[in-house]
Amino acid sequence: MKFDYDLFVIGGGSGGVRAARIAAGEYGARVGLAEESRMGGTCVIRGCVPKKLMIFASQAGAAATESRGYGWQSAGEGSFDWTSFHGKLERELDRLEGAYSSGLSNAGVEVHMQRARLHDAHTVELADGQRLTAKHILIAVGGRPQRPDIPGKELGLISDDLFTLDRLPGRVLVVGGGFIACEFATILQGLGSATVLAYRGDAVLRGFDDEMRRHVTEQLRTVGIDVRLNTNPARLDREGAAVRVGFEDGSSEVFDAVMFATGRAPYTKGLGLEEAGVRLGRKGEIVVDEWSQSSVPSIYAVGDVTDRVNLTPVAIREGHSFADTVFGARPRKVDHRLVASAVYTRPHELATIGVTEEEAAAIGPADIYVASFRPMRSLFAGSDARAVMKLIVDAETDRVLGCHIFGPEAGEMIQMVAVPMGMGATKADFDAAIAVHPTLAEELVTMRKPSRRVGVEKTDKPAASA
Known part of the structure; x- marks a missing residue:
């Protein structure tokens, strides 16, 4: 044919x-x-x-x-x-x-x-x-993007609409707790909109490393976003040029706009x-x-x-x-098991690759290396913001199974981490790299002692220092 x-x-x-x-x-x-x-x-x-x-x-x-x-x-x-x-x-x-x-x-x-x-x-x-x-x-x-199935859902915007707005809303409700919700709440608050983020869970970014989720949740509050956890809208109604939102707990509030970031x-x-x-x-x-x-x-x-x-x-x-x-007669598959990603919140981003600490605990034993510090640049300017870096290492093979970075330009750093991890690098390989000082990324190659071990019974011997 x-x-x-x-x-x-x-x-x-x-x-x-x-x-x-x-x-x-x-x-x-x-x-x-x-x-x-x-x-x-x-x-x-x-x-x-x-x-x-x-x-x-x-x-x-x-x-x-x-x-x-x-x-x-x-x-x-x-x-x-x-x-x-x-x-x-x-x-x-x-x-x-x-x-x-x-x-x-x-x-x-x-x-x-x-x-x-x-x-x-x-x-x-x-x-x-x-x-x-x-x-x-x-x-x-x-x-x-999908809207939740609630009365008045058509009154809410979706993420696509942010790029076509004639003007920014004075007060806006962002519904959701995934990376799109966190990023768009960050954008709107930073550009001058009074932003409320409502999420039905107990911390944003479900599926990410729990420790990092807590840091992102707290940062959203620190930059001025009104974060309301365990909160979900039940209906939307038009009120003049604004939208009245009725929540599941029976309360209601008026917003200039409501943006749904509740999945795709x-x-x-x-x-x-x-x-x-x-x-x-x-x-x-x-x-x-x-x-x-x-x-x-x-x-x-x-x-x-x-x-x-x-x-x-x-x-x-x-x-x-x-x-x-x-x-092309060049058979090629895509390995979806190890893919880096980043969430562009501010001032710190969250970037990740590999398993979370919770996943490691389920397959363990694994050593967890954590560094928490105030970055030089923001510290000098008077900020209390802390950066956090975490490596998850197989306690038996020494292979680095996961890396999570919460800090400025974390997305740029995780791209470089993806290369050695994709090659099967061990913690010893990371340790062998000489640090570039003073940088944020040097923390990734200077962590010598694990903060804790997961995936083993409490009666097991404690993790040894590297």
């Missing part, structure tokens, strides 16, 4: 674009791609990139305050101009979208700026009714997947094997739509590996 394309990609985000560009540009495949919104997907248009720029903006005022601790008496005067910043942000996103589009064009990919859905195992149907055939189809449509779900509804025989999971995710192949042999999926590790660099690696495997 003669197909219109060797590959058709549904979704113009990071994973889909990488797969299309490599398949066409490096391996000469005939590739088509459909995108219903803007090229670049969640990360470029309404996620990682604009969020990080907004984090920078939200930190500028605090940096000005810190500078006064270094003698700059007139620094930081004035106020934040949302309109000016937002216009510049839009221009930057336009530039990045253009770069994505140019990359596809230069690789010879034919782009269709409209929604596409599956018609069958080898056919996609575009919104205009056109049907196109392909030997292989790749689904890379990502995920979308694969964007698979209406794609024709089930009709084509593609198996979906409980959350609507496309179930794939280690090669990103679905239950239908001609249909593959990468990125958040598979709900494996929902991070942009993972989607990019999955898309590239798919193209190498299917079109």
